[in-house]
Amino acid sequence: MTDLAPAPGGVPLAASLADFAALARDVLPPEVYDFVAGGSGTETALAGNRAALDRITVLPRMLRGVHRPRTDASLLGRPHALPVAVAPMAYQRLVHPDGEPALAAAAHAAGVPYVVSTLSSTTVEEIAAAGGPTWFQLYWLRDRAMVRELVDRAHRAGCTALMVTVDVPILGPRLRDVRNGFALPPEVSAANLPGSRDDLAHAGVPGTSAVARHTSAVFAPALTWSDIDWLRGQTDLPLVVKGILDPRDAVLAADAGADAVVVSNHGGRQLDAAPAAVTMLPEVLTAVGDRCEVLVDSGIRGGVDVLRALALGASGVLVGRPLLWALAVAGRAGADAALALLAAELRDALTLAGCADPAEARDLRTITGG
Numbered sequence: 001m002t003d004l005a006p007a008p009g010g011v012p013l014a015a016s017l018a019d020f021a022a023l024a025r026d027v028l029p030p031e032v033y034d035f036v037a038g039g040s041g042t043e044t045a046l047a048g049n050r051a052a053l054d055r056i057t058v059l060p061r062m063l064r065g066v067h068r069p070r071t072d073a074s075l076l077g078r079p080h081a082l083p084v085a086v087a088p089m090a091y092q093r094l095v096h097p098d099g100e101p102a103l104a105a106a107a108h109a110a111g112v113p114y115v116v117s118t119l120s121s122t123t124v125e126e127i128a129a130a131g132g133p134t135w136f137q138l139y140w141l142r143d144r145a146m147v148r149e150l151v152d153r154a155h156r157a158g159c160t161a162l163m164v165t166v167d168v169p170i171l172g173p174r175l176r177d178v179r180n181g182f183a184l185p186p187e188v189s190a191a192n193l194p195g196s197r198d199d200l201a202h203a204g205v206p207g208t209s210a211v212a213r214h215t216s217a218v219f220a221p222a223l224t225w226s227d228i229d230w231l232r233g234q235t236d237l238p239l240v241v242k243g244i245l246d247p248r249d250a251v252l253a254a255d256a257g258a259d260a261v262v263v264s265n266h267g268g269r270q271l272d273a274a275p276a277a278v279t280m281l282p283e284v285l286t287a288v289g290d291r292c293e294v295l296v297d298s299g300i301r302g303g304v305d306v307l308r309a310l311a312l313g314a315s316g317v318l319v320g321r322p323l324l325w326a327l328a329v330a331g332r333a334g335a336d337a338a339l340a341l342l343a344a345e346l347r348d349a350l351t352l353a354g355c356a357d358p359a360e361a362r363d364l365r366t367i368t369g370g
């Protein structure tokens with residue numbers, strides 16, 4: 001057990017956003033903890049994300065009269081309280097019964113966009129009903145009519161951006177899930193995809209991942225850039241392409257009309273030999289110039305990491321696991337506490353770097369390995 005004492009309000013005391021991982025480990029069933037924490041294969045890419053972030057140093061500026069910096073920033077042309085969005089993450093009711101609506105409500109209260117996963121365990125309509133900035137993440141289904149229908153549903157529900165994830169032709173081999181024979185419990189399912197081989201995700205078979213079997217039955221493999229062209233033609237919503245690492249793909253995304261790309265290795269959950277996302281960020285930025293916004297995720301664990309991403313030139317970041325850990329620990333209150341910590345950490349980092357706001361942080365110098 002962790003020796004951090006509970007704080008008032010039922011949220012265990014966390015001194016940093018990163019602290020929620022240890023707290024969550026204490027409350028989650030081991031196989032659920034593993035499903036969230038795990039990467040693919042030997043988890044080299046997972047570890048590489050952290051190692052790469054830790055190697056990026058930022059040169060702080062002095063005597064610039066910064067007292068209480070602003071943290072607000074524009075993402076996809078709209079103002080938000082932080083240069084941060086909640087990453088799309090499947091099946092959030094696995095970690096807490098209040099699931100997606102609780103994390104979305106916390107995001108909205110904190111003034112940051114919440115990205116609904118195609119594989120959310122609450123429908124996009126219910127999540128978006130909370131009213132804050134909500135983006136929809138699309139996994140491409142085998143049935144194109146269902147893709148169309150999902151895009152329409154997201155639009156009707158009030159989502160303000162569409163994020164298509166392109167790094168999942170198949171699910172990366174999540175060996176923790178294979179070893180655990182991981183399957184969804186009966187009360188958690190893909191709420192946006194009723195009847196879509198739901199049985200597969202719930203059928204535990206030792207030595208296999210039921211989630212992987214479900215995904216491979218439902219997701220379309222072998223997509224091409226012409227599919228993204230088709231998608232661009234289906235919606236006027238801002239389009240974000242998530243899962244880019246090669247700068248050439250970033251250019252193709254811009255050519256296809258993407259408004260933003262997310263440089264990501266899916267939190268180390270797809271190709272285990274992939275580089276850290278932040279390692280590729282500078283080349284992607286150079287390749288796309290000002291043709292589209294560039295966000296980054298994979299391994300962001302606190303305000304200092306947001307500063308690193310900004311200093312490298314990103315417009316903002318997606319944060320994944322730390323927010324699920326916080327949801328696991330104390331539901332909505334945990335998510336509120338985590339986002340408040342992240343905002344405070346970013347404010348501290350900006351102050352220490354001598355930046356009055358996130359835009360100024362993008363002018364800071366970085367040294368890799370310095």
Ligand SMILES: Cc1cc2nc3c(=O)[nH]c(=O)nc-3n(C[C@H](O)[C@H](O)[C@H](O)COP(=O)(O)O)c2cc1C
Binds near residue numbers: 264265267321
């Ligand atoms: C439990 C879990 C579920 C995820 N589900 C999705 C998903 O449904 N769609 C998607 O595009 N990415 C998904 N991701 C990837 C995240 O959006 C994000 O790229 C990644 O978690 C960022 O890394 P971080 O967790 O180190 O912050 C998932 C990640 C985790 C940990």
